[in-house]
Amino acid sequence: MEPFKLHTGLVCPLNRTNIDTDQIIPKQFLKRIERQGFGEFLFFHWRFEDDGKAKENFPLNKAEYKGASILAAGENFGCGSSREHAPWALEDHGFKVIIAPSFADIFYNNCFKNGLLPLQLSEEEKEYIVKKAETESYKLTVDLEKQTVSDDLGFRTEFQILPHHKEMLLNGWDEIGVTLNYEDRISEYEQQTSK
Amino acid sequence: MxxxxxxxxxxxxxxxxxxxxxxxxxxxxxxxxxxxxxxxxxxxxxxxxxxxxxxxxxxxxxxxxxxxxxxxxxxxxxxxxxxxxxxxxxxxxxxxxxxxxxxxxxxxxxxxxxxxxxxxxxxxxxxxxxxxxxxxxxxxxxxxxxxxxxxxxxxxxxxxxxxxxxxxxxxxxxxxxxxxxxxxxxxxxxxxxxxxxxxxxxxxxxxxxxxxxxxxxxxxxxxxxxxxxxxxxxxxxxxxxxxxxxxxxxxxxxxxxxxxxxxxxxxxxxxxxxxxxLEINASEVEPQVTWGTNPGMCLPVSASVPDPEHEGNPAKKEEILNDLDYMGLKPGQPISSIKIDHVFIGSCTNSRLSDLKKAAAVIRGRKVHPSVKAIVVPGSFKVKQDAEKEGIDLIFKQAGFEWREAGCSMCLAMNDDIVPPGERCASTSNRNFEGRQGNGARTHLVSPEMAAASAVEGHFVDVREYSEFTALT
Missing domain, CATH: 3.30.499.10 (Aconitase, domain 3)
Structure with missing residues (x-):
C-alpha cells in the first residue's frame, strides 16, 4: 500500500446523507474476483443512465470536478453492506480522501486498508467545504502527520484519527505482516485457552 | 466484589x-x-x-x-x-x-x-x-x-x-x-x-x-x-x-x-x-412498512407516507421529495393504498422455518393476487427440507407462490431474482436502499406475515385484520 502523508487535491461535493455502499458500488459489480478496476463502476446508477449515457447533473460527471481526489459528503457515509469493493472503487477512481461528518463503522475501517483517508469533520466544516466546492474550483490540503485540513483562503482545522490508523496510512503498512510478528502471542493465547 | x-x-x-x-x-x-x-x-x-x-x-x-x-x-x-x-x-x-x-x-x-x-x-x-x-x-x-x-x-x-x-x-x-x-x-x-x-x-x-x-x-x-x-x-x-x-x-x-x-x-x-x-415499549408497536430508501423511513401500516410540505427543515424536505420520487409515492398517500407487484419472502432476516410457517398461516386457503408475482426462498437447504416435510411448500404453491432453492436471492438481486425497474416489492429482507433489489426497483420492508397478506390483496394491508389466521403448529 502507498503511504499517505500529505495530499492536496480538488474537492468534489456529493452532499447527501446516508450514502450506502450499494450506491457506491452496486451489486452487479461484486462478482469479479479481482481487486482492481472497480473505479469505472463507482456510483454507477447515479452516474449513468440506463443506456450508459453519463448523467450531466451528477457531480462526478461535471467537467469542473474532473480529477477530483477529495469527496465531501453528508453524514453516515458508507452505511449498509460491508463490501470493501466500495473503498476499492473510490480509490480506483482516484479519490484519496473522503470528508463526512460521520462514517459507518465497517466502511471506515475498510478505508485504512486501502490507503484511503476517511476524514471526519463537523457538519459546519463539511458545509463550508461543500459550498466552496459547489461555487469554485476548490482545493484542500490534508496533512496527516499534523492532522490538519486547510485551503488557500485561510480555512484550517484539525481532525481526529486513531494513532493506529494514522500510523498504518503514514507507513503504508501491510497490517497482516505486522500482526504476524505477534505469532508467538497468538500461539500462546491458543494454548492457554485450548483453542 | x-x-x-x-x-x-x-x-x-x-x-x-x-x-x-x-x-x-x-x-x-x-x-x-x-x-x-x-x-x-x-x-x-x-x-x-x-x-x-x-x-x-x-x-x-x-x-x-x-x-x-x-x-x-x-x-x-x-x-x-x-x-x-x-x-x-x-x-x-x-x-x-x-x-x-x-x-x-x-x-x-x-x-x-x-x-x-x-x-x-x-x-x-x-x-x-x-x-x-x-x-x-x-x-x-x-x-x-x-x-x-x-x-x-x-x-x-x-x-x-x-x-x-x-x-x-x-x-x-x-x-x-x-x-x-x-x-x-x-x-x-x-x-x-x-x-x-x-x-x-x-x-x-x-x-x-x-x-x-x-x-x-x-x-x-x-x-x-x-x-x-x-x-x-x-x-x-x-x-x-x-x-x-x-x-x-x-x-x-x-x-x-x-x-x-x-x-x-x-x-x-x-x-x-x-x-x-435506550428503551422501547413493544406493546405500542404496530405492523411496520418502510416507505423510503433506508430502513429508518418506516411507519405503521395504518399511517400515511410523509408529506414534505409538513417538513420545516429544507434539507429534510428535499430528502423526502427525492425519496417519494424514487419510490413513486404521493405525499400523504395511505400506506394501505400502495399497490405491489412482487412479494419476496426470504433473506437472512426472515427465511427460517418459523418465518415461512407464519407466512403460510396467513396465505393458507387464499390465492396470490393476479397482479403479484410472489416467491419464497428458504434460508437453507435444511429449512426447505423441513418445510417440505410439514407440507408448508404445498400451502405456498397452492396459493400461487413460487417455491425456490436456498440463497440470498432477491434481497440483493445478485442472481437472476431481480425486481424490474419501477416495480414494487413487499420484501421480508433488510435493506430498502435504491436499486437494492434491482436497478430502479422499489422495496418496502415488512414481516413475513405482512408480506403474505399483501401478496393476497395486491396492496399493503394490516395483517391483524386477517381475523381467521391461526398459527400453524
Missing amino acids: MKPKTIVEKIWEQHLVLQEENKPDLIYIDLHLVHEVTSPQAFEGLRIKKRKVRRPERTFATMDHNVPTINRHIINDKIALKQMQTLEENCREFNIPLADIDHPDQGIVHVIGPELGLTQPGRTIVCGDSHTSTHGAFGALAFGIGTSEVEHVLASQTLWQSRPKTLNLKVNGTLGTGVTAKDLILAIIAKYGVRFGTGYVIEYTGETIRSLSMEERMTVCNMSIEAGARAGLISPDETTYNYLKGRRHAPEGEDFTKAVEQWNSLVTDEGAAYDKT
Whole structure:
C-alpha cells in the first residue's frame, strides 16, 4: 500500500446523507474476483443512465470536478453492506480522501486498508467545504502527520484519527505482516485457552 | 466484589490476545464464516504473500449470494460462475470446509451457522458480510468485516479492534397478535434512526426479548447493522441452550452441561454499566412498512407516507421529495393504498422455518393476487427440507407462490431474482436502499406475515385484520 502523508487535491461535493455502499458500488459489480478496476463502476446508477449515457447533473460527471481526489459528503457515509469493493472503487477512481461528518463503522475501517483517508469533520466544516466546492474550483490540503485540513483562503482545522490508523496510512503498512510478528502471542493465547 | 460487567466486556476480555497503549486490541476470532463474494481477493492476497490459513477448521464456507434459486445448475452469468468456482478452488487449496451448491448444509451463511450449531454463546464470529450481527442472538460477539480483514483473519485468526461502546436497548411490554420481531426492530430503527448504533454494540434486553424464540432473536440482531451497529447481541438463556442442544457442532453430553455453565457466566451482571441506554415499549408497536430508501423511513401500516410540505427543515424536505420520487409515492398517500407487484419472502432476516410457517398461516386457503408475482426462498437447504416435510411448500404453491432453492436471492438481486425497474416489492429482507433489489426497483420492508397478506390483496394491508389466521403448529 502507498503511504499517505500529505495530499492536496480538488474537492468534489456529493452532499447527501446516508450514502450506502450499494450506491457506491452496486451489486452487479461484486462478482469479479479481482481487486482492481472497480473505479469505472463507482456510483454507477447515479452516474449513468440506463443506456450508459453519463448523467450531466451528477457531480462526478461535471467537467469542473474532473480529477477530483477529495469527496465531501453528508453524514453516515458508507452505511449498509460491508463490501470493501466500495473503498476499492473510490480509490480506483482516484479519490484519496473522503470528508463526512460521520462514517459507518465497517466502511471506515475498510478505508485504512486501502490507503484511503476517511476524514471526519463537523457538519459546519463539511458545509463550508461543500459550498466552496459547489461555487469554485476548490482545493484542500490534508496533512496527516499534523492532522490538519486547510485551503488557500485561510480555512484550517484539525481532525481526529486513531494513532493506529494514522500510523498504518503514514507507513503504508501491510497490517497482516505486522500482526504476524505477534505469532508467538497468538500461539500462546491458543494454548492457554485450548483453542 | 468484582465490578459488574456486560456480556460484551466479558467476551472481549476472554478474547484478548494483545493489549497495548495507543493501539486497538488484538482479539482472537473463534469462527470465521466465508462466502463467495467477499473472499476471492482475500485468498488471492494470501497466495501473493505465500501465507497460509492459520486455522482452517475454525473457518466454514458456503455459497449463497450468487446462487440461482431455480434451475440450480444453469448459471448463465459467467462471472458469477467463476466466483463460485473460485471459492471451491480456494477451499480445496486451503483445506476449508465448504457447503457448496449441492451440499445438504448449503444456505445463507447466517442461517446455516446457527443451524449447524457453529454459532455458540461467547464466541467471536466474523464474516465478510454486514449481517453477521445475526449470530449475536446467541450471545456471540459477531460482526461483519471487509475483505482485507477476511484475509487478516484467514492468516492470523485475529483482528485489531477498538473496544466498542455498549448500548443497552431495553424492550418491555408484549408484542400484539400479528406484530413480529421484524416489526419490533423496524420500529426501533424508525424511532432512533439509522445511525444510533454507530460505534456501539447493542445488547437487547428486557422481558420482550426474553420471550422471543431464537429465530425471532436472530431477526432482531440481524438488523442491528441497519441502525449502524456492527454487532447486536442477546445474553444467552434456556431458549438459547434448548435451540443448541443436539446440533451437529454443539457440545454433547457432559460437555454440553459444562458449556451451559460457562455460557451462563457470560450473562450481563446485575448493575453493569452501559455507555448508552435506550428503551422501547413493544406493546405500542404496530405492523411496520418502510416507505423510503433506508430502513429508518418506516411507519405503521395504518399511517400515511410523509408529506414534505409538513417538513420545516429544507434539507429534510428535499430528502423526502427525492425519496417519494424514487419510490413513486404521493405525499400523504395511505400506506394501505400502495399497490405491489412482487412479494419476496426470504433473506437472512426472515427465511427460517418459523418465518415461512407464519407466512403460510396467513396465505393458507387464499390465492396470490393476479397482479403479484410472489416467491419464497428458504434460508437453507435444511429449512426447505423441513418445510417440505410439514407440507408448508404445498400451502405456498397452492396459493400461487413460487417455491425456490436456498440463497440470498432477491434481497440483493445478485442472481437472476431481480425486481424490474419501477416495480414494487413487499420484501421480508433488510435493506430498502435504491436499486437494492434491482436497478430502479422499489422495496418496502415488512414481516413475513405482512408480506403474505399483501401478496393476497395486491396492496399493503394490516395483517391483524386477517381475523381467521391461526398459527400453524
